[in-house]
Amino acid sequence: MTENEEKESLSLPASTAAPLFFAFGLVLLLASLVTNVIFAYVGAVIAVLGAHGWWREMLPREHIEPVPVQPLSERAPEITPQPASVEHLVVGEDGHRVRLPLEYHPYATGLRAGIAGGIAMAVVGGIHGLVAAGSVWAAFNGFASIVMPLFGASPPPDMLSFHPGIMVAALGVHIALSLLIGIVYSSVLPMLPGHPRLWGGIVAPIVWTAAGWAAVGLVTPDGAGAVSWGWFIASQIAFGLVAGEVVSRSTPVRTLQSYTLSGRAGLEATPAQGHPEDHS
Amino acid sequence: MGSASFRIKGGLLSIGIAGITAFLSFLALSAVAAKAFAAEVIQTPTPFEPVSEPAHAIMDFGLLIIWICAAIFFIVFGLLIYTIIRYRAKAGDETTEPAQIYGSEQLELAWTITPVLIVIILGLITAGRIVALDKTDPPEGSLGIRVIGHQWWWELQYEGYDFITANELHIPVDQTAFLTLHSEDVIHSFWVPQLSGKTDLIPNRTNQMWMHPHETGLYVGQCAEYCGTQHAHMLLRVFVHTQPDFERWAAEQQQLATRVASVDLGRETFEQTACVNCHTVRGVTEIGQFGPDLTHLMSRTTIGAGAAANNRENLIAWITNPDHFKPGARMPAMKLSPQKIELVADYLTTLK
Amino acid sequence: MASSEGLSVSTVPKDVDRTWLDHMHEWVSTVDHKRLGVLYIFSGLFFFILGGLEATAMRAQLAIPANDLVEPAEFNRLFTMHGTTMVFLVGMPIVTGFGNYLIPLMIGARDMAFPRLNAWGFWMFFFGGIVLYMSYFASMGLYGAGTAPDVGWFAYSPLTGRAFSRGNATDYWILGILISGFGSMSGAINMLTTTLTMRCPGMTMRRIPLFVWMMLVVSFLMLLALPVLTAAQVMLLFDRFLGAHFFDTQAGGDAVLWQHFFWFFGHPEVYILIVPGFAYASEIIPVFSRKVIFGYVTMVAASICIGLVAVGVWAHHMFTVGMGRGLDIWFAIITMVVGIPTGIKLFNWIATMYGGKIRFRVPMLFAIAFIGQFLLAGLTGIMLSGAPFTWQLSDSYFVVAHFHYVLIGGLLFTVFGACYFWFPKMFGWMMSERLGLWHFVLFFIGFHLTFTTMHIQGLLGMPRRIYTYEPDRGWAIWNAITSAGVVLQGLGVAFFLLAIFMAFRQKKPAGPDPWDAWTLEWSTSSPPPEYNFLSLPEVRSRRPLWDLKHPEDPDWEHE
Amino acid sequence: MNQSAVEPIDMGTWNRGRVGMLCLIFGESMFFSIFVVAYLFYIGKSGHGPQPSEVLSFPYLATACLLSSSITAGLAVRFIARSHRWLAVLVLAITIGLGASFIAFTAVEWYGLIVDHGLTIRTNLFGTTFYSLVGFHAAHVIVGLCMLSLIFCLLVAGAVRSEHAERVEMVTWYWHFVDAVWIVVFSVVYIIGT
Ligand code: HEA
């Protein structure tokens, strides 16, 4: 806010009661519906007067009024710099106003983790199918038979053979969930204390298996019995371990934010403010 | 300003603690009181004590959502409480500003996708429940009943049996009752929480709902869509009987009205008054459609859709002035002389 | 505080010799956005007291079973007028009022884009409210006396048809809302245009305060939703006066069509009411946490998402009409989707507080309570969006609890917070912290007594809109508690009024920037001069005042 | 356009007049869409009374009038902006004439419907939705005509000069909008509806 040359007054739209009259006239006009036609006549007259007044305010040129400028004593004083100093984060003296964290895993890591985990899970599922029922399809059909009653469809008629429709549906749900969970993994795991494999591989799968177990039990009580929970947990843990592994192996990239504006814009070859590691 | 804020905080803390204590003790007290009241409670139509099929499945589904939401609530609320306690301004904090943090792509991503996952799962489950519970065709061997909503009473027509009754639905246990819902005037909604969810009765439309009770007993409910002055007194009673009991009841309902000679005078008064313009008594007069069928009036426990118990005294009061129990009811006070009212009431009490 | 010493706010009125008539004239003929904003807010508060008294009467009737304090027809009028008043005459004007007052100040403009239209909008709203309340005296009801409308705030057809609603009571409902709707629409046009075209130099769309962004979304929703209601009401008027058959079920009209139209308006309407609440919270929370808002861009994106998704969810109010599976599923899922952007906002507010130095001043107390309450309210909303569950809960007190939690726990709490926060700016006087604290505590406890318990009645199967209930249903005790809470709420509100009154009496000067805040409105004097800014400010970041207060470390280097 | 008292910065093309007008048009479209939806919803649901296919005939002339008036209205703005006063008067007169004849056609159509076919707003759902949709459109045409006539008078009187072209343009935006609504209305009423 720059110091301006002193003005005596400023022009603002002049006050006018024309809109009030226009509104009042319209309201009377409408209110005549529930009262008496006389209101309509009176209302129409008032509305026309109001509209005319409004028109005169605008045309041929806007009616403006000078408003005297506040005396100096009433004006807000210039804003003075505050003594209060701003705390900085440990990550960097210059990074006290950053988006945190300074580095993150690219989304691709998350997607890769999801894909890898999803495959691992499918492999465990397939083995379970082979061992328990002698058919890889049993895994998909088994998955479908837990899930489909939840969603209201009837479970697959025959657990051992290949059903293209069910296959597509099961794969679709499986892939979508795997990818989303992969992204969550890549963004959350690095923030947690301790090792990502522990959180991602053991804790998280157990939590959601428990939740899933409760949900299946609540919604389709018979569904819960049909699931061999041991294998189920095994496949979830497979997912978690593999996805967690992918995440913990990926190298995070640094965000551009610790660079100055000109650095980010590519105007400067070397960022003026050093990298965070230089400080901590 | 600094010290002021601490005074306030102190004040707040004490008032807050006092308030919370007051609140908790109030709750405890009221729980005790609720127990005391509970002795008198006869019927709480809660969806959480289901005795019938869709109600049961709905409760399970409802509990699932409640638990998911409760988990979200406690996590987020815990975070909130932790934050305001941990990061409250402390002495000396006025001179410095905390570090300014703009945001975090990772965190924001995480708390976008986690809800997305929850919504996907919850959405799929909801879709499944809708498909499973919404039946548009009567299942094999179900009992069909047409329910017609009126301001402010229920007309019940039993399909396959030839009779009409009102306000009190009787159905057999362990058999699906399939209701077809219509309305004569405005929108109503059929709701007996322990048996099934509610479905609206809409003029010009036909809706369906079903229930498959597995416990006998009396279950109450009421109209759940605002339908005018006496919406509050558009109560419903559902009697779930054993199969033989139900057949017995239905057989009785199929009978024409009984004729008892001793109340012929009352019947004549009834027939000569405008009553017959609105009420049907099968075997006597069948013009009236506007009011409830009175053929077996005394087989019902209440009159006026639950507005009063069904006994001679209340019938007299009702005929004298329906507004006495149900101000605004669509039945006019017939302005009969007290003697005539007695006679009519005598007659009505014979309609077993 | 930064600069309160060395400040000489003159307390001598400029024009001592003016009569109240002059002042009156000044107020009715004003086209100044600040005065109109104040008019909006104060008329909103006036109607809030009316609506609150109506609620009090209802709660008195429901406190015990089989009570006959209030006639059934009168009870129905009470809840109709209560709901209508609170939504159209309290919520709408207050949010428009704050928008009007603050948008030009926050974006560094001298007035709204169309000052006269602004005045017209206010008067339309105001007269609309008057017309609605005239029904009590003049609607020539069936029995001669005036009767207020009794069709519920969403006025389902065919209950509103001539056949079931004789007299003119329903017409007053239609006209009152129709008229005040025009006011809100013109307000929306004004806010949109102002934000888009009147920003001061440097105030790019990426720099406008979140408040302004959210009001932009709100204005968009108003412009989208209100004409729909207007059109539906015009149809209803045609039915009632010209014998048309839009909603006349006896001539083949469809009752459900009205429900679609109404809720196509009605659901965006509830976001019109809550997003301003988000807007106030988004300004209050950073200032009292002493931190910049967390995730500005995400907040903006989430607001826009909410605005867009809100348009497609309306039929979640109609799960019991038998729409069929397909529609039930669609509306259930899309409704849950709204939870995602809303959640983002909640998390961002908490993250803003996280790591801050939270000062528990009265506005902040309301804002924090808002977060917790809105969380619960939103989650009961999610429960209601599970259609099968709603087959049980719809039109029960659980729904009543849900929407009072959002409307009071969400909107009203932030409105109170906003009043304490911006009152010093509007009038130049501070409001008493002590009275404010009383207000907060009493209202907070009262609110929870009333509405937390109300969930239980709902789960016990109590339908809404019933004037009385049987003693044997097990609802009595809960209703008693619910009603008891109203007393505390009333007391809280009384303290609020007292705090406003005392602020004008005690005249404790506020100075231009009592909260050490960062948006433009705090750079001008309190109250601001008619022209807002002597010379138009130039901004370089989202927090222009931070830049000035911390020249060593300005925001613009980092955005 | 003269700088207003409250306008802080020059927004170029997107000044407040234009943005405001767009907002108004957006709101109006919502209003019309509801009537259109009601019309579509009730197609074929009138139990008795005249049906659309029996009584409606496609309004070629009226449509042609209204659509071409949009072009002349656009021309008028150009002429005003370039200070060709009398050319502007001419095209504006044509515009008004075309608009007025549209209204006349509608009036004739309604007369036929009411008198010959006995179709009123009370007759059946078709009457209800038809008269309200077409009627609201016609009402907007009339409002537009009033505004154009006002400009016409001022133009003849010499009060409208090239610097007012922008405001006149706003009025023509409204006129174009009314035109666009007509395209929707006739597709719905005369094409889909019959
Ligand atoms: C300010 C007003 C407001 C707001 C903001 C809301 C918000 C929501 N409402 Fe509410 N509602 C009303 C006002 C409001 N409502 C009113 C007035 C009625 C009744 C009208 C009447 O009948 O009279 C009503 C009725 C109503 C119904 C109909 C009930 C019925 O009558 O049968 C439904 C059903 O779906 C519903 C759902 C929701 C949902 C899902 C939200 C969501 O927007 C909530 C989103 C918020 C959260 C979910 C919390 C925070 C999120 C997280 C912490 C992230 C994680 C969460 C998940 C992934 C789930 N509301």
Ligand code: HEA
């Ligand atoms: C913003 C919206 C809003 C707000 C703030 C409120 C506030 C309140 N509401 Fe409201 N309510 C609705 C919106 C709102 N409501 C809607 C939309 C409906 C649906 C209507 C329908 O079904 O059609 C509804 C319905 C509704 C019902 C259901 C009626 C029914 O279905 O039968 C009930 C019942 O308890 C109720 C109660 C309350 C209470 C106790 C308050 C309290 O919070 C009120 C507290 C306020 C006061 C108590 C004010 C008192 C002031 C003073 C005491 C000051 C002293 C006065 C002077 C000095 C002059 N409301």
Ligand code: CUA
């Ligand atoms: Cu019938 Cu409410």
Ligand SMILES: [Cu+2]
């Ligand atoms: Cu909604």
